[in-house]
Amino acid sequence: MRPASAFRPSSVSRVLNARRVCRRCLSQQANRSVAQLLQWRPTEKADDVVINGFVRSVRSMKAHRFVALGDGSSLAPLQALVQADYAEGLTVGAAVRLTGAWVASPGAAQSHELHVNKVEVLGPSDAKTFPIQKKYQTPEYLRTMPHLRPRTPLNAVLLKLRSDSIASLTQFFAGRSFTQTHPPILTSSDCEGAGEVFTVAPASDAAGPADQDGPGSFFRSKKYLTVSTQLHLEALAQGVGNVWTLSPVFRAEESDTSRHLSEFYMLEAEMSFVDGLAPVMDLAEDMLRSLSTNLYGTATVQDLLSRSRHSGSDLAPAEDVRRRWEGLMQKDWPRMTYSDAVALLQQRADLFAHKPTWGAGLQSEHEKYLADYVGGGEKPVFITNYPRDIKAFYMLESQAASSNGQQLPGATVDCFDLLVPEFCEIAGGSMREHRLGPLLDAMKRQGIVGQQSEAGAETPSVNGLDWYVDLRRWGCPPHGGFGLGFDRLLSYLSGVQTVRDMVSFPRWFGRCDC
Numbered sequence: 442m443r444p445a446s447a448f449r450p451s452s453v454s455r456v457l458n459a460r461r462v463c464r465r466c467l468s469q470q471a472n473r474s475v476a477q478l479l480q481w482r483p484t485e486k487a488d489d490v491v492i493n494g495f496v497r498s499v500r501s502m503k504a505h506r507f508v509a510l511g512d513g514s515s516l517a518p519l520q521a522l523v524q525a526d527y528a529e530g531l532t533v534g535a536a537v538r539l540t541g542a543w544v545a546s547p548g549a550a551q552s553h554e555l556h557v558n559k560v561e562v563l564g565p566s567d568a569k570t571f572p573i574q575k576k577y578q579t580p581e582y583l584r585t586m587p588h589l590r591p592r593t594p595l596n597a598v599l600l601k602l603r604s605d606s607i608a609s610l611t612q613f614f615a616g617r618s619f620t621q622t623h624p625p626i627l628t629s630s631d632c633e634g635a636g637e638v639f640t641v642a643p644a645s646d647a648a649g650p651a652d653q654d655g656p657g658s659f660f661r662s663k664k665y666l667t668v669s670t671q672l673h674l675e676a677l678a679q680g681v682g683n684v685w686t687l688s689p690v691f692r693a694e695e696s697d698t699s700r701h702l703s704e705f706y707m708l709e710a711e712m713s714f715v716d717g718l719a720p721v722m723d724l725a726e727d728m729l730r731s732l733s734t735n736l737y738g739t740a741t742v743q744d745l746l747s748r749s750r751h752s753g754s755d756l757a758p759a760e761d762v763r764r765r766w767e768g769l770m771q772k773d774w775p776r777m778t779y780s781d782a783v784a785l786l787q788q789r790a791d792l793f794a795h796k797p798t799w800g801a802g803l804q805s806e807h808e809k810y811l812a813d814y815v816g817g818g819e820k821p822v823f824i825t826n827y828p829r830d831i832k833a834f835y836m837l838e839s840q841a842a843s844s845n846g847q848q849l850p851g852a853t854v855d856c857f858d859l860l861v862p863e864f865c866e867i868a869g870g871s872m873r874e875h876r877l878g879p880l881l882d883a884m885k886r887q888g889i890v891g892q893q894s895e896a897g898a899e900t901p902s903v904n905g906l907d908w909y910v911d912l913r914r915w916g917c918p919p920h921g922g923f924g925l926g927f928d929r930l931l932s933y934l935s936g937v938q939t940v941r942d943m944v945s946f947p948r949w950f951g952r953c954d955c
């Protein structure tokens with residue numbers, strides 16, 4: 442315990458010199474963050490430093506209090522020393538403004554601390570009922586109060602990682618002259634054809650699904666929340682060339698897993714006049730390498746990587762997460778065809794619960810093996826040219842026979858899944874079928890073309906996708922693109938084990954709390 446006099450405000454006026462002017466600039470900055478202040482390590486005491494924040498914890502000594510103050514800008518809190526007689530209202534959760542002297546700290550846990558001479562309680566908090574505590578709280582418990590969870594230091598750093606990532610990606614695409622677009626959220630069709638759409642209707646149509654389709658309904662036919670903006674991006678790419686978006690998408694999957702959400706952000710890019718799959722994969726690879734290289738040295742990422750080990754298993758060990766960043770920064774990610782991948786898996790069939798079979802989708806145990814084995818447990822891996830019959834109708838049939846020589850041209854499609862170690866798939870893309878006839882054939886094969894023609898229509902009804910078919914009628918160049926699960930990527934890069942804890946307000950099967 443230190444004597445109270447050690448943090449009494451100094452009234453000694455000092456001669457202004459250049460260094461002092463600089464210090465005054467920082468001390469008077471109105472919106473300086475805790476992170477910025479923690480980086481400032483002056484050798485002399487700096488008076489009149491003002492900081493806003495929330496009280497994370499209070500440790501009471503006889504004559505004074507140690508207050509840990511956070512504002513979401515860093516995992517580490519700022520330590521403030523407050524005389525006991527100034528400390529009224531300094532309770533856990535309170536929003537406060539503290540003014541004092543910024544001085545070197547004798548404690549080992551921090552280089553500097555604030556010796557407070559003025560306390561303003563701007564938003565009081567009843568510490569007895571405030572549910573967020575400094576001690577470890579399980580992710581399951583914190584998920585029950587998503588409105589308060591952003592106040593936890595980890596959630597705040599994750600929000601910063603998200604923001605920094607968006608800034609970096611925006612810069613990447615602008616540097617390549619991609620146009621950022623806003624495709625619609627309400628759509629007329631299920632893009633992937635997988636039937637995992639939410640329908641949209643006014644609350645006044647609550648009478649039932651029958652009311653949501655037909656001339657009496659709000660939109661005069663059934664509408665959905667988008668599952669992927671790809672189809673609209675294809676239309677936009679015909680207007681302005683290469684395009685991208687970061688949009689919310691919605692999937693009514695009844696999967697209760699750590700990797701699935703009902704609402705998530707998908708980064709999607711579409712390239713126009715592109716002759717093959719390789720440039721599309723190059724774009725995805727360059728984008729992720731640029732993102733990881735740009736962000737690795739930032740305070741946010743270093744904060745995440747230097748965190749102390751949590752007592753729970755809700756965060757991957759920092760050294761594993763560091764390896765993920767390093768893997769993304771490496772060049773020349775392996776690319777392997779699905780046929781070669783299945784052949785490789787079949788050699789190790791003894792390892793798997795599901796037998797690897799050509800023509801079936803890869804199970805996550807297969808993807809995990811491929812990511813670990815082909816990518817050496819570090820580099821992401823592209824698996825390409827999956828069988829046509831397990832992929833979406835819009836993918837371009839491969840012109841060559843399958844790489845194992847056993848399948849004819851057209852048995853596979855020009856597509857890829859991007860697998861990362863531990864997490865498996867984070868992105869998928871393809872060349873799109875840009876020719877009218879083959880596209881209609883694929884839609885028929887997959888049962889997307891409706892039974893009866895709409896009155897006066899020249900072609901059979903294609904379940905709300907007539908406009909998509911139309912894009913092939915007038916100047917449709919070869920094109921392709923990909924979609925990347927943004928929240929899943931951020932989970933991978935932060936070490937958060939479930940995507941539900943990556944998103945502040947997660948929605949998944951059975952849960953949409955506030």
Ligand SMILES: NC(=O)C[C@H](N)C(=O)O
Binds near residue numbers: 670671871
């Ligand atoms: N833009 C894309 O290629 C993403 C694709 N439509 C998907 O949902 O996986």
